[in-house]
Amino acid sequence: MIVCPTCSKENQDHYKFCLGCGSDLPRPGGDDKPLATTTPPAGVAAVSNMPVPAPAPDPAPVAPQPTAETAVAEPPSAPEPAAVPAPEPAAVPAPEPAAAPAPAAESEGTQCASCGAMISPGFAFCGACGATVAGVSPTSGPVGAFGKDSAKLVLIQPDGTEGGTVEIPTSEVAVGRDAGGFFGSDAYLSPRHAVFKSDGKNVNVKDEGSLNGVFVKIMPNESREIGSGDIFRIGQELILFEAIDRGSASADGTEKMGSPVEGLWGRLSLIVGKGRLGNAFPAGGDGVILGRERGNIIFPEDGYVSGIHLRIHADGDKYFITDLGSSNGSFQKINGEATVSGGDFLLMGAQLFRIDF
């Protein structure tokens, strides 16, 4: 029996809406398995050891939708908005490898005028809040590869916490199983999977012919253009999109017969093995909706797909995919190379990463 959080009425386990008041019922045991819960958008203090007071966590990590999804999408472990805890122990990761060079002198540091954090000697800016330290000129540290234009590739673990970090310098850095560290244990990463380069504002990712590719996450309600032959992923499903080819008559002028294609512009196929396609579904008219329970194409057995997950539609001869506020997100495979910015998420092998500046 499920107890309704609004009116406290008992409802049977398979009900989605309360019999007494009609509000959404949380499903027992959770419905969608979150691939990675999002960290609070206000961010987490990554570089400093200081116990910075954690910002109030955002109550709705995904776009609010009047479906049972919202009730479930909030992981049971997320704190309620009302109770803002003192520093969230889960959110503050282990000390990150310092981006800046180690301070040369061991003498005492100064205290930041803005936030009170301790600043090591020789630093011109406070590590916690970025305020300028009066009277100190920046020491000359190594300029170039690892410097202020570096970005970070942050591993997001399945429980939503941050794992390790990799520097992305302005020169290229290769990432893959050969890089070792947390990359070494991912069997879906190629030995040399992709190459990253930062220019201070954006990061350029180049797929080095990896077996499984590099995927960029589409933000909720964001539309991205997709071309014939492109691949995207929702939940556990890897899907190939192709535009319909009307074909041509044979040499002697005979038309090739087949099912009517009126209104059809595309075809979605599941990739079930190396060079092997599984079931295929037509896409036409106003577009098709994919989801676990609702939509033209459903995946009732994939718990990582949201009830209603993604829409694909055509506009003239261009095609677009739109994430409909899914819990785990939709990922589009990059063709060769792509440019991503701070806050973007990447899926490589079996791991999720975030780009930070």
Add this chain to the structure above:
Amino acid sequence: MEQARYYICPSCYSPMPGGHKFCGKCGTSVEGGPSGSEAKYFGDMQAPGKAKLILIKGEGMDGISYHLNSNEHVAGRTDGPILFTEDKWLSPRHANFIYDDGKLKVRDEGSVNGVFIGLKGTTEASTGFIFLAGEQVFRIDTVESYDDDAEPDGTFFFASPRTDSSFKLVQILEGGGDGMVVHSRDNVITLGREGGDMNFPNDPYISGNHVKVEMVEGKMMLTDLDSKNGTFFKIEDEHELVHGNYIFMGRQLLRVEIT
């Protein structure tokens, strides 16, 4: 007064018994006389044991019949005598209706789209088998086993979850491309307007439950589920025809009548 009962010799006017070729009285040869041959029918339609094709739907008036009185009868867009000049889905020389040892057969003359026979009950199918239901065209393919091994460099390929299937149904689109594909579950695929494994709610010519493809003891069997408009399968080279068979080629639907 009465009419002479027998044929009269043109020379001596003596009566000649039937079947004789020379006059018994004067010896004149009579050619073109009583031939003793059988009476002819007024029309070919009356000839028993010969078949005809009735046009059920297609180019021409419904009900028009084509009499198969020779040994061979070609059908096509440009080669006749069974001609459908406006049907772009017929090859120039599409099919041939022949008598082989007294039996009527239809032979596919290497047409692009094939010759289809209406299915009664169940028939065996092999990989590449093509059939029609409503406005849809399908192909049955067996499913090969999958290779899930790691690459030589040790990387595993990430793929969507799948169930094991022995065969799949592929919808063939106008122009020849592949459309919808459904893999078998528990060795069976049902097809119809709705409620089956493959559904076509917008096709008015498909029945609720139209056709079933099943793998039985290693063989694929195609069964028409008493659909209203029938299921048609593509013949290989030649197929014997019996009374009541329906034939579909290009856009023409014909019925065989053998009296």
